[in-house]
Amino acid sequence: MTDSSSGRPERIPTPPGVLARLRYDPQADIEQARTDPEGFWLGQAGHFEWSKPPTSALKWERPRHEWFADGETNITLNALDRHARGEARTRAALIWISEDEQAHIYTYGTLHDRVSRFAAGLQSIGVRRGDRVVIYMPLTPEGVIAMLACARIGAVHSVVYAGLGVGALRDRIEDAGARVVITANHGYRRGKIVDLYSVAAEAIGDLVSVDYLVLLERGEGMHRERESRTVDFNELMKRGRAEAVPVGAEDPLFILYTSGSTGKPKGVIHTHGGYMVGTSYHMKAFLDVHPGDVFFCTSDIGWIVGHSYIVYGPLVSGSTIMFREGAPDYPDPGVLWRLIEKFGVDVLFTAPTTLRMFMKLGEGVLAPYDLSSLRLVACAGEALNPEAWRWAQEHVAGGQGEGAHAVVVDNWWQTELGAPTIGTHGRWPARPGFAGKPLAGVDADVVDENGDPVATGQQGLLVIRTPFPSMMRGVHGNEEKYNAAWSENPAGYTSGDLAMKDEYGYISILGRTDDVLxxxxxxxxxxxxxxxxxxxxxxxxxxxxxxxxxxxxxxxxxxxxxxxxxxxxxxxxxxxxxxxxxxxxxxxxxxxxxxxxxxxxxxxxxxxxxxxxxxxxxxxxxxxxxxxxxx
Structure with a gap:
């Protein structure tokens, strides 16, 4: 169906039965964030534990912005300690599924203990506040534990996707100035063993700046000579427990490398305070995930979605995150849907690529499984084309009529932005082919090269006029590249995407302006x-x-x-x-x-x-x- 005036897809309302299942309405937030951004974000920050509560939200002198700058906390205080002290101690924090479908459940109490132990292990080999640690791990609980352990002692982690090769890993280790690299002997992919240790050992080669290579042995273990700097992951777990180190809200939490059109990948910096407030806000306000919900994210910790919505966002919010090592269609195309049924997943976060793959395989793959526990399916990472949206709404979400149990929502953001920025909230009508509207606290627009808004329906540059808490604070070792993002266009932060806005304020992402694939x-x-x-x-x-x-x-x-x-x-x-x-x-x-x-x-x-x-x-x-x- 189309609008008679424009010929474009009409606005498709969320089925009434699905609306009744959604728990959060962000409309009041959007209005308050527009009229009183300081009060709105300070109010959101007030939901968390602070060693020293902040008295102000934003300090901004373009291009530099700081959030909750006079506050002190540690993101693990809110992701682990406050849950482990209370009734949530026995609640599942992680449900990890191995490639052969074995489930491993970590309660908040267990996860808190494991992270505290590994944090003490890192301290025992000299890792201190501000040190950089590269994590080159498969998608396992130990990878999550390593991230949280770094954060707990104020070290800065930089996760490198375990599918990248020697050259890419070495470049990131060097650029970050990492003293420690954490890896595993191998990962699993489609039933095959993927050697990670050899890649990591070769990457550190003659890098004299790297003191230790921490190795997690899985499965049958090692059958080759170890690099002389190698220490055992599990041995480090035996060296006591570490308390969370209070850090400034603007202290770096992690560096995550993302590709640019020229030169080497840039190391995007996110911080403890603003990133914590921003990512967890969207867990409830956009993704509609609440304490006790089972949230299944099909991303990887090597990417920003994995940082924000496998690790920090869900744990800070006190929900249960489910994640799985392996391909979504292996050992058979039904595995993803079988897990949703088995664990009663409430919300699924996946990529349009995954939906298109199952669309190609056909809806018969889904037919044997009861997906009625789902109330929301969110997609990000690339454009969600209208055909894939319609297929998923019909066959994953139950259609658009009385039988619907869920809604499929699009959203757009970047490594640099940390959390959903433009999206179609589950309570809003869908516009297939459009990512949605700016979310609470986001002032996004489509402009020309002079920073002036373009006409409705015209192609332009997607910009963000003012910062919000989960945005990056810098580019590691490259202030010029960070400044360029705010100086290329007079209107604000330049996303690097072409876009178009329709008469309803919905924004469609049309592609990159640079040469990023x-x-x-x-x-x-x-x-x-x-x-x-x-x-x-x-x-x-x-x-x-x-x-x-x-x-x-x-x-x-x-x-x-x-x-x-x-x-x-x-x-x-x-x-x-x-x-x-x-x-x-x-x-x-x-x-x-x-x-x-x-x-x-x-x-x-x-x-x-x-x-x-x-x-x-x-x-x-x-x-x-x-x-x-x-x-």
Missing amino acids: SVAGHRIGSADVEDALVSHPAVAEAAVIGIPDPVKGEAIIANVILRQGFEGQVGRGLRASITEHVRRELGPIGAPAEIRVVDALPKTRSGKIMRRVLRAQALGQDPGDLTTLEG
Whole structure:
């Protein structure tokens, strides 16, 4: 169905039965945050334990902003201690599911004990407040424990997704200046063992700044020589218990690397106070998750969704988070839905890629399972296309009529923003193809290059005019890159996304303005892939683009110019060699789906590669204005 005036999808109301199941209405919050942002955010901060309560919310002198700056706390006081002291002590904090579907449950009391023990272990090897620790772990409870243990003693963790390769891991260790790296001997993926220890050991190689490599042994353990700096994860658990170290609200909590269009990935900094208040607020206000609810997030701790909505948001909020190691369709396509039924999941947070995968497999995969416990399904990480929304609303949420038990909601945010920023709240009508409207405390707009709002229905740049608590505080070691995000456009923080606003205030995300690729919900910079390509001995120059993929969102196409002497060797073997080289350097998400050998790349007269021309050629489209193309 469409609007008769515009031809676009109409606003689809949430079924009345679903509205009755939703517990939180944010409308009053949105109004208060607009008229009294100071009072609103101080009120939200008042829900938590502080060693020293803050007396003010925002201090802002563009581009710098601070939140609750005179307050002191530690995020683990609110994620662990306050729950472990009360009736929530025996409540499930974590439900971890192994790839073979074995469930391991950690109560708040148990998790508090494990984190306190590992925090003491880290202190015993010299980790102190402000030190950086890189975590290269599979999606396991020990990975979560390592994150919380760092936070507990005021150390700054930097989680690196365990699918990334040696080069990507080494770059992040060096940039963060990490003294300790935490890893496991292996992870599991589709029934196969994924070696992590060898990658970590090679990555630290001659990095004299790294003092220790902490190793968690899983399964059958090690059958090879250990790096001399290796210490045992479980041995560190035997060195006492550590109390939470009070830190300033603006003390760094973690550094998380995200891809940019040029240069190395940037290390986004989030802090204890504002990140805690912002992420936990959206647990109740947007995701409608409350203490005692079972919340299933299919992300990974290597990404911002995993930080915010596997670890900190759910635990601070006192809910039960369920997460699983392994692919969502292995060992069979029913595993995800079987777990939802078995554990009575209330809210599911997943990626559009996952929904599109099941859409391709067909609704018969879901048919054997009772999904009626679900009341909300949230999607983020990339654009949720209208077809996937409609399929999920019909087959996961029960349709749009009286039989509906849930609602599918879209939302948009970034590593830099920490929490949902634009979204379609479950109480609002859906606009398939539109992420939604600005949430409480968010002043977002679509503007032109001068910062002026564009007309309704016109494409423009998505900006955020004023900061909110969960936004990043900086880029590690690169103040210039942080400042650029606030100076590129006069209107405010520049997201790097193109967008369009409709007459109802809903915003549709149209794509990136830079050269960042989105593969299965994971952002990876074109520069990262190109750097890996040209480090292969056969590749002289490279340019990569993303083209639409019905499941992954985008597939990477690499255009390469070969070095002299390799021109006559073009074939399957060379392409495989290049692909495997990139896979080793960046991990599977950076591996090109196709390698095209070319004689030249389209460039401007100043030498910049015109990727839009390559993209247009790949899609059979008009490349547009070519007046700046090199002759």
